Amino acid sequence: MSTDVIIGISVSCVALVLGLVVVGICAIRQKKRAERAIGLSRPFASWAPSGKDSGGAPQLKGARCFSFDELKKCTNNFSDSNEIGSGGYGKVYRGMLSDGQMVAIKRAQQGSMQGGLEFKTEIELLSRVHHKNVVGLLGFCFEQGEQMLVYEFMPNGTLRESLSGRSGIHLDWKRRLRITLGSARGLAYLHELANPPIIHRDVKSANILLDEHLTAKVADFGLSKLVADSGKGHVSSQVKGTPGYLDPEYYTTHQLTEKSDVYSFGVVMLELITARQPIEKGKYIVREVRLMMDKNDEEHYGLRELMDRSIQNSGTLTGFGRFLELALQCVEESAADRPTMSELVKAIETILQNDGMNTNSTSASSSATEFAASKGAPKHPYNDGLPKKEVNDSTGAFDYSGGYAVSAKIEPK
DSSP states (O other): OOHHHHHHHHHHHHHHHHHHHHHHHHHHHHHHHHHHHHHHHSTTGGGSTTSSOOSSSOOOTTOEEOOHHHHHHHTTTTOGGGEEEEOSSEEEEEEEOTTSOEEEEEEEOGGGOOOHHHHHHHHHHHHTOOOTTBOOEEEEEOOTTOOEEEEEOOTTOBHHHHHHTTTOBOOOHHHHHHHHHHHHHHHHHHHHTSSSOEEOSOOOGGGEEEOTTOOEEEOOOTTOEEOOOTTTOOEEOOOOBOTTTOOHHHHHHOEEOHHHHHHHHHHHHHHHHHOOOSEETTEEHHHHHHHHOOTTOTTTTTOTTTSOHHHHTSSOOTTHHHHHHHHHHHTOSSGGGSOOHHHHHHHHHHHHHHTTOOOSOOOSOSSHHHHHHTBSOOOOSSOOOOOOOOBSOTTOOOOOOTTSOOOSOSSOO
16 A cells, blocks of 8 residues: 555544544543432432442431421521531531421531541431430431531530520529539440440530520530440540540540540539639649649538639538549549449439439429529629630531530630
């Protein structure tokens, strides 16, 4: 064949190959667009082992799947007026469902979205948690590129807000004992009765919410860990949590146990006595209590100047000495020296029973009249505290604040 014919054939072959490559690239792009469209219309397709849609949302205990349009409508298009909390993860909105039920909707922002498998794991975990002292998950939304969790609404916000005086709710000593008992029961349930057991890993007063009767409920499982291997006794984990509440043993060994939650809860108990944040003006609440404690003072144990003024002059404080002893046991340096949450529950129940109070209900108020009369308490003498800072919190977890907007100045440095 002549040279011109050979060149013509070669050019034609190259053109054909290039054409096939272009067609292939276009086909791949078209396939990806189709897969994205399917993902938006069938968000649970990726959850099935085979990668095919198994017929809708997975069956979860007590949690339902909400549509994006339904949640958009009940929050008035996620209006600013319905925003009740925010953080690194996203925002929380107050909403009212079509049946009149108030809910709190935690909406992830685009930069902090989890993968489908991680989101599935979280909601399956939360859907298995059912206890009157743990905030309940009502459902979720996973469509149109959105990830939202729908919780029961807690109208009286966080324990931190009540202790700071911002909520206007007065917590007398007996109410504080009941809040302690309720939140301890919630944590004991997570540690011993949940299947598999759960370590909260971020126990603090800002994650204990109060319902309309001031019943305490543990919230925010953004940092929680499952104890899958109970024989091991601990979970090796990167240290995460809030400064001031962190278990020093967990911080140094990176071995997370249920006793890490116990340490954090002991700090909360000291907050209930002092109303101060764990670290305030460079002073650590655990160290300050230990330095000032005087067992020869049978009334205030040397802590009168540290105590919250709203209980400082309220007369006899039922079981105050025993309560203080328990709190200090919880914050022992060695986890082996701390009680379990169930042991703590029994001890708090004994304090209440010795004073003739009913421990079957952990509500901090026995009647609506009593609760209504507690509103309008004087402002708390302490300031709003120091800016919040999380330790290695790559998840961007944040606090659902119940019925009140959370100030950026809640947790200490």
